[in-house]
Amino acid sequence: MKKIGVALLGLGTVGGGTYEILTKNREYFRKTLGLDVEVKAVLEKNLERAKSLGVDEKIVFTDISAVTANPEIEIVAEFFGGIEPARTFLIEALKAGKSIVTANKELFSKHWFELEAAAKETGAGLYFEASCVGGVPIIRTIEEGMQANHIEEIKGIINGTTNYILTAMSDEGSEYGEALKRAQELGYAEFDPTADVEGFDATYKISILSTLAYHKRVPIEKVSREGISKVDAADIKIGKELGYTMKLLAVSKNRNGKIEARVAPVFVPSTHPLASVKGSFNAVYLHGDSVDDIMLYGRGAGALPTGSAIVSDILYCAKQASHKRYPFAENVECVDKDFVSDYVAKFYIRLSAEDVEGVLAKITSVLKNKNINIEAVLQKKPVSKDNAQIVFVTDNVKETSIKKAIEEIKNLGAVKQVEALYRIEE
Amino acid sequence: MKKIGVALLGLGTVGGGTYEILTKNREYFRKTLGLDVEVKAVLEKNLERAKSLGVDEKIVFTDISAVTANPEIEIVAEFFGGIEPARTFLIEALKAGKSIVTANKELFSKHWFELEAAAKETGAGLYFEASCVGGVPIIRTIEEGMQANHIEEIKGIINGTTNYILTAMSDEGSEYGEALKRAQELGYAEFDPTADVEGFDATYKISILSTLAYHKRVPIEKVSREGISKVDAADIKIGKELGYTMKLLAVSKNRNGKIEARVAPVFVPSTHPLASVKGSFNAVYLHGDSVDDIMLYGRGAGALPTGSAIVSDILYCAKQASHKRYPFAENVECVDKDFVSDYVAKFYIRLSAEDVEGVLAKITSVLKNKNINIEAVLQKKPVSKDNAQIVFVTDNVKETSIKKAIEEIKNLGAVKQVEALYRIEE
Numbered sequence: 001m002k003k004i005g006v007a008l009l010g011l012g013t014v015g016g017g018t019y020e021i022l023t024k025n026r027e028y029f030r031k032t033l034g035l036d037v038e039v040k041a042v043l044e045k046n047l048e049r050a051k052s053l054g055v056d057e058k059i060v061f062t063d064i065s066a067v068t069a070n071p072e073i074e075i076v077a078e079f080f081g082g083i084e085p086a087r088t089f090l091i092e093a094l095k096a097g098k099s100i101v102t103a104n105k106e107l108f109s110k111h112w113f114e115l116e117a118a119a120k121e122t123g124a125g126l127y128f129e130a131s132c133v134g135g136v137p138i139i140r141t142i143e144e145g146m147q148a149n150h151i152e153e154i155k156g157i158i159n160g161t162t163n164y165i166l167t168a169m170s171d172e173g174s175e176y177g178e179a180l181k182r183a184q185e186l187g188y189a190e191f192d193p194t195a196d197v198e199g200f201d202a203t204y205k206i207s208i209l210s211t212l213a214y215h216k217r218v219p220i221e222k223v224s225r226e227g228i229s230k231v232d233a234a235d236i237k238i239g240k241e242l243g244y245t246m247k248l249l250a251v252s253k254n255r256n257g258k259i260e261a262r263v264a265p266v267f268v269p270s271t272h273p274l275a276s277v278k279g280s281f282n283a284v285y286l287h288g289d290s291v292d293d294i295m296l297y298g299r300g301a302g303a304l305p306t307g308s309a310i311v312s313d314i315l316y317c318a319k320q321a322s323h324k325r326y327p328f329a330e331n332v333e334c335v336d337k338d339f340v341s342d343y344v345a346k347f348y349i350r351l352s353a354e355d356v357e358g359v360l361a362k363i364t365s366v367l368k369n370k371n372i373n374i375e376a377v378l379q380k381k382p383v384s385k386d387n388a389q390i391v392f393v394t395d396n397v398k399e400t401s402i403k404k405a406i407e408e409i410k411n412l413g414a415v416k417q418v419e420a421l422y423r424i425e426e
Numbered sequence: 427m428k429k430i431g432v433a434l435l436g437l438g439t440v441g442g443g444t445y446e447i448l449t450k451n452r453e454y455f456r457k458t459l460g461l462d463v464e465v466k467a468v469l470e471k472n473l474e475r476a477k478s479l480g481v482d483e484k485i486v487f488t489d490i491s492a493v494t495a496n497p498e499i500e501i502v503a504e505f506f507g508g509i510e511p512a513r514t515f516l517i518e519a520l521k522a523g524k525s526i527v528t529a530n531k532e533l534f535s536k537h538w539f540e541l542e543a544a545a546k547e548t549g550a551g552l553y554f555e556a557s558c559v560g561g562v563p564i565i566r567t568i569e570e571g572m573q574a575n576h577i578e579e580i581k582g583i584i585n586g587t588t589n590y591i592l593t594a595m596s597d598e599g600s601e602y603g604e605a606l607k608r609a610q611e612l613g614y615a616e617f618d619p620t621a622d623v624e625g626f627d628a629t630y631k632i633s634i635l636s637t638l639a640y641h642k643r644v645p646i647e648k649v650s651r652e653g654i655s656k657v658d659a660a661d662i663k664i665g666k667e668l669g670y671t672m673k674l675l676a677v678s679k680n681r682n683g684k685i686e687a688r689v690a691p692v693f694v695p696s697t698h699p700l701a702s703v704k705g706s707f708n709a710v711y712l713h714g715d716s717v718d719d720i721m722l723y724g725r726g727a728g729a730l731p732t733g734s735a736i737v738s739d740i741l742y743c744a745k746q747a748s749h750k751r752y753p754f755a756e757n758v759e760c761v762d763k764d765f766v767s768d769y770v771a772k773f774y775i776r777l778s779a780e781d782v783e784g785v786l787a788k789i790t791s792v793l794k795n796k797n798i799n800i801e802a803v804l805q806k807k808p809v810s811k812d813n814a815q816i817v818f819v820t821d822n823v824k825e826t827s828i829k830k831a832i833e834e835i836k837n838l839g840a841v842k843q844v845e846a847l848y849r850i851e852e
Contacts, residue, residue, distance in 0.1 A: 029573075308717035
């Protein structure tokens with residue numbers, strides 16, 4: 001039977017979940033996969049934490065050299081998160097010929113080339129299924145299930161925190177601050193929620209998924225990013241009336257080599273499968289030229305779901321005759337000309353105005369002059385006489401056109417403010 | 427670059443789609459995967475069909491020996507469907523050391539051991555991702571994405587024909603015969619629809635998926651099977667009012683080694699993700715002990731979606747250092763004691779009765795004596811005086827108990843008939 005020694009760097013939530021899955025199922029993996037996977041070392045400063053998980057203190061270390069110097073360790077799984085010391089430790093592990101497994105999307109999206117170069121030096125492998133959409137095998141699906149396709153589109157709800165908040169705002173009518181507070185109380189949001197609510201986390205993930213899907217490096221700098229902290233519950237409510245559900249969507253498209261990548265709160269039709277993905281669940285919708293649409297749905301976070309993906313990678317790696325795996329074989333960095341800068345979409349626009357009667361005709365005329373067709377107009381009762389709300393849904397239009405039109409509309413005397421502007425993703 | 431010769435047995439719909447994907451993308455696969463995959467032989471009696479697809483007639487044969495004798499062919503993909511000649515040809519291919527790729531669920535579910543034995547003789551591999559749920563990588567997910575889990579449950583809409591028919595009955599109120607006729611006109615149902623509408627096709631697939639998920643052979647004989655040809659549109663309509671959607675569900679459960687496997691029309695809550703899977707789309711819901719719930723959604727049939735899965739298997743096989751792949755390493759056939767014969771579920775029961783007032787109390791008393799709790803009672807206006815319809819939804823109850831209760835209810839004077847009995851799968 002093939003014996004595989006594993007080291008776990010860090011025993012936080014996911015590290016602990018991984019240790020639990022590996023030890024509880026050691027006999028099961030022997031029987032079902034013919035692999036004997038043993039945790040040979042753990043890097044953890046908090047010895048009490050390690051002991052509380054049942055880890056033998058003889059294998060608890062604080063220095064990475066205890067891992068890199070151990071010839072029995074073939075695979076190193078990292079759970080620190082963030083850039084340092086994860087980066088330094090993983091580079092050292094790769095240089096010592098250990099394959100690495102990680103859920104660290106920030107590290108991976110920012111230092112992919114460096115990790116890959118270090119791996120190539122020794123023939124070690126890079127495994128990061130857990131970095132995107134927790135326990136859902138999205139990377140395996142792109143690489144081993146859809147590899148016969150030109151993948152043309154990825155649309156994902158890939159951040160559980162923001163989906164929890166938006167679901168609460170949509171289903172219960174909560175305001176953003178209220179929903180965030182509850183998410184924090186329940187452990188779905190961090191004390192400092194910036195990485196999630198401002199879309200950074202989703203940006204890391206869509207960068208990784210797009211790079212794999214399009215065989216071209218889509219760096220995070222090329223992903224336009226907008227968070228949900230400015231979303232007004234009023235727009236979620238009005239959107240609902242118009243048949244739309246608001247989601248923080250990570251979207252990337254590849255049209256004949258031209259790539260578009262964005263993370264933003266958008267409206268999706270309420271009948272779309274993504275609209276029914278609620279709470280902290282995640283889902284990714286993919287379109288391939290042969291397979292058509294595929295959707296994967298599941299838990300994007302949590303000790304055991306993410307641990308499941310980490311252990312899946314450990315077993316997948318262990319099974320290979322050679323661990324070598326450089327998913328991004330060529331260093332094809334995208335260049336500016338590979339990107340679309342003028343996106344086409346339908347837009348939702350909400351304006352506040354002093355006098356609805358007078359202003360409607362003026363706005364319509366601005367839009368008409370810019371060849372922007374209007375699909376729907378909704379006029380909400382004014383809260384006060386000089387605060388009427390007008391909502392427009394446009395037909396497909398270039399982003400630059402809509403932005404120019406909005407500049408003109410802002411200057412119309414009776415328009416007080418452009419309160420909201422959202423894309424509609426169909 | 428690794429060169430891989432492929433033979434295609436049959437150029438029907440999926441065979442044609444596969445040829446198209448392989449030839450159109452040859453350069454793409456070279457570039458993205460470093461694999462040069464070439465179709466070296468095609469087995470097809472209809473030379474005109476082959477020529478119309480652009481196949482060079484020099485590689486069109488009618489005798490399997492042209493494939494088995496060609497040392498340049500490493501992988502044989504089969505598209506005949508049914509048992510013969512697929513079985514004989516594939517066994518010959520395996521004995522000649524060729525790995526096989528197939529979408530043939532009937533062959534695979536019935537002759538798995540035989541194929542596996544032949545493969546082991548020569549070290550060839552068995553690949554059958556396309557046999558279940560078309561282009562959706564469900565087998566890859568079970569084997570390479572959820573292998574860290576004890577999979578406890580599979581619930582799938584895995585037959586597009588019946589889902590198309592049930593969706594039409596549900597959304598448009600069509601009767602079964604009407605919906606079937608339309609499905610046939612649109613090519614979603616065969617001229618003889620038995621294999622689909624009577625649940626045979628779904629039985630083959632759930633047998634394959636359960637065997638892989640539970641690491642124990644679940645033969646088709648152990649899958650209880652009920653089709654949709656007797657489904658009355660009236661029950662779909664009443665179910666809707668009660669918050670349920672009818673689906674032909676293939677369900678299997680593994681509870682501490684006790685397996686339950688069924689294909690039957692059942693009700694699912696209309697809020698369940700499976701309820702929103704419409705038309706010819708397929709979806710599979712899986713539950714693993716670590717990853718919790720996962721759902722995969724996509725096209726279960728069609729030339730290109732199924733072709734996508736076939737080509738995915740060809741590329742996956744081609745990439746391996748060794749083709750050997752015996753997914754069912756041990757010949758662990760399930761025995762009778764491994765199966766649950768007395769399933770627990772909620773039930774939907776519709777009765778026709780002469781006199782509602784009198785009969786309700788009697789039925790309630792029968793159920794009460796059997797310790798069956800009632801969750802809901804619905805009384806429909808009688809079509810005629812002596813044809814009132816009464817619907818009961820029970821709490822969880824053993825199947826034997828409900829069957830005994832129904833026998834007693836049938837004998838109550840005023841009950842004319844038990845019109846329908848469906849399980850509710852939550």
